[in-house]
Amino acid sequence: MTNLVLTDQPPEPSTDTTRPDAKNTPIICPVLYGLTASQSDCAILIPRGNANEMLMAALQRPGIATDTLMAAVLCADPFINRDKFLARLKDIGVRRVTNWPSGIFFEGNTATAMATVPAGYRQEIEWLISAGDAELEPSMFIVSREQGLAAISAGISHLILHPGLLHEPDPIAVTQLNSSLARVAADLKAANGECTISLYRHPSVFGNARVDVDWADHLLDYGVRA
Amino acid sequence: MIGNATTAGKFLFGAAVGTGMTALAAERGGADFLLILNAGRLRSRGASSLSTYLPLRDANAWVCDICETEVLNHCSLPTFMGATVSDPAVSNEDIVAKAADTGFNGVVNFPSAWAIEGRLRQVLEREGIGFGRECSLIETAAKAGLKTLAYVTNAEEAARMADSGAQMLCIVVGFTSGSTGVKTLHTIEGVAEIVDDTLRHVPPDIPALVEGGPITTPEDALAVRRLSRAQGYIAGSTIDKIPLEEAIEQVVKSYKVINRLSAGDMAERGATGLDGKTDLIGTVRRQADAATQSDEPVMITGPDGTGKSRLAQHIHSSSRFGGRRPVTVNCNSLIAEEAAVQLFGRAAGHGARGTAAAGGLLESAHQTTLILEEVGALEASVQGLLVDFIDSGRVVRFGSTLPNTVDCRIIATSNRDLDALVAEGSFQRDLYYRLAVHHIDIPALAKRSDDIVVLAERLFREIDGTGKRKLSNAAFDVLLSHDWPGNIRELRNAIVRANANASGHLVSAKAFDFLRRHKELREHAAGEVEHRDDGPGGRVPVNAENTDVQPLQAMTEREWIAEALRRNRFRKGQTAAELGISTRTLYNKIVKYGLY
Secondary structure, X not given: OOEEEEEOOOOOOOOOOOOOOOOOEEEEOHXXXXXXXXXXXXXXXXXXXXXXXXXXXHHOOOOOOHHHOEEEEOOOOOOOOXXXXXXXXXXXXXXXXXXXXXXXXXXXXXXXXXOOOOOOHHHHHHHHHHHHHOOOEXXXXXXXXXXXXXXXXXXXXXXXXXXXXXXXXXXHHHHHHHHHHHHHHHHHHHHOOOOEEEEEOOHHHHOOOOOXXXXXXXXXXXXXXX | OOOOHHHHOOOEEEEEEOOHHHHHHHHHHOOOEEEEOHHHHHHHOOOOHHHHHOOEEEHHHHHHHHHHHHHOOOOOOOEEEEEOOOOOOOOHHHHXXXXXXHOOOEEEEOOOHHHOOHHHHHHHHHOOOOHHHHHHHHHHHHHOOOEEEEEEOOHHHHHHHHHHOOOEEEEEOOOOEXXXXXXXXXXXXXXXXXXXXXXXXXXXXXXXXXEOOOOOOHHXXXXXXXXXXXXXXXXXXXXXXXXXXXXXXXXXXXXXXXXXXXXXXXXOOOOOOOOOOOHHHHHHHHHHHHHHOOOOOEEEEOOOOOOHHHHHHHHHHHOOOOOOOOEEEEHHHOOHHHHHHHHHEEOOOOOOOOOOOEEOHHHHOOOEEEEEEOHHHOOHHHHHHHHHHHHHOEEEOEOOOOEXXXXXXXXXXXXXXXXXXXXXXXXXHHHXXXXXXXXXXXXXXXXXXXXXXXXXXXXXXXXXXXXXXXXOHHHHHHHHHOOOOOHHHHHHHHHHXXXXXXXXXXXXXXXXXXXXXXXXXXXXXXXXXXXXXXXXXXEOOOOXXXXXXXXXXXXXXXXXXXXXXXXXXXXXXHHHHHHOOXXXXXXXXXHHHOOO
């Protein structure tokens, strides 16, 4: 199974294809540097730098194999010229994009208020549709069945299922969560048999255990440097 | 300075800004202190205040840069750094040291975790980058000798911040509503309750301010202060985004109206008083010109206030009888039973023994023009007599058999649809055809709004008389935006009133504020009529007759608002919704009329 890894920097250029992580597809999100996986979930609320400028700078370093990675874009950036930004990504060889840092966790009044930015999963779907139009392959982080179905309805067929917030490693809870996530995945596959689903093996949920599941097409691990 | 204000009971005003321009303006306006926030900068760039949370830039470094380069070298007010603690890689000690090094007098927790709800907020707290860390920031800053201001939303947060050493609190009641795009469910009374509840464990010597939610005007802030322990207000979008956008919009409109003002300069100025350049009024002028070339009867129709009498006067002046005064008869004022006699006269002894002979109005019109205003009001019997008169040119007084020849020009006017009156049989077709040899229909002003500028300029020149005053572009914009149900008469009256209201050489848009109130009253009156219950018979159908707004015109705006407030048990939101005005406008009026 091909794995994904959420990381803050693209792998250094190397010809060593025997490295254990060489077959992993990195999802590049430089603004996450130094954050734990849980802090990364809150990264859309941490104004520590310009996420998209940092992304572009990282991808433009010489020798980066941009065609094998996935670019993690802050879709809520109110100042970005979407079409130009997508064109720039394409120009430097990027083929795949995703939504991170993400507003998929906004709920209640926060979701309502942030929608005025606009920020939230609906806006991220819209953004990723534009990426598709620009001939970039979109993958979307989702945290619920509702979000997944909305993404599928919009034509996004690569989904990265986040297990949700506020979990502590607990074998019983993890078992229950696994079956819940499996049902969500089944529902999404039922909606679109062509869609691929990656499970985010969030360390705050699954601990250090390398959980494997048979219902996911791919697995995503958190690989940001401490 | 800020601490002493507690005992002095002074109203504290903090300006949350993000640019040197707004900081300077706030200082000139008398603000007590400044908060330098990246949200202010984001607003000035056209983004939402809520973008403050997003990873668009290092917020703390940005705020320090703004303060150092744009504020500290120009302003002398105390400044607070809006400091975020959400980045776990940066210690609170470093933030406080940077604030002091930059020259800030204090720190404030912004953007804060207060706006984040649900599981995400719990993650923030669990990861140590939420409100708990904000308390720690305030504590660190207080120990370092900086002033401290803390944003809080509830009693627990307020108590924690007070314990951490916050010298001032600001109770946030959600993001500011209105043009920010955020909607609030809070009322002003609700805000006052929140403030007092939030402060229930806070020592009284800690000043408390308020921000956000429905508070968008000084009147709102005053109301909250009166109703609660809040001692002041912090303004963000309410002093930059909202007023700035409104002001810019007005100024731009003032420039853009130049297009229509320029067009007005080039417009044809008719001697008829029917100024304008539209095709509609051009047609009227051509028809009027044709009417002046003959002695045939003329029918002038059009809504009230469009200038029918003035046009009739003009046609008369241009006719062969122009050197004489016309005889004008308002058919509405004729007494029904006596109308025929008033028009045709009577012989001696007619009607009662001893009565003297008297010539009628038609005889008085010999060798001049007879203007029959509102001819549609004539009784059917009189209409028949008029047909005979027009055909023969002779008048036979009542009680006499001797005809008198009358050579006159007839001009009739009507605000009613004569075609419809003919169709329903209340106006004789024969008379209509005889009077409408020339038929001029003057359109409502609303149908030729492009003529408003020309008309307003001419009327203003006539009314002002000094030649020194002018209408501002913004005032023209107000005139162009009004619907003018009273047509040119209303326009003239509005200019008279605005000219009286204004001072200086320029009559501003504000001098025409009453037009907006008139419109609100009219709309309200129309709504009342539509819903008026006519007792057991049920509702009165809405038609031209029963939309008479006289009873409501007699009601003052104060009474109108007071009644609505009573009806809605002083629920402001509900009252504003019923009156069809914004809550903000309602509050302004409550304060204006002392309706507390």
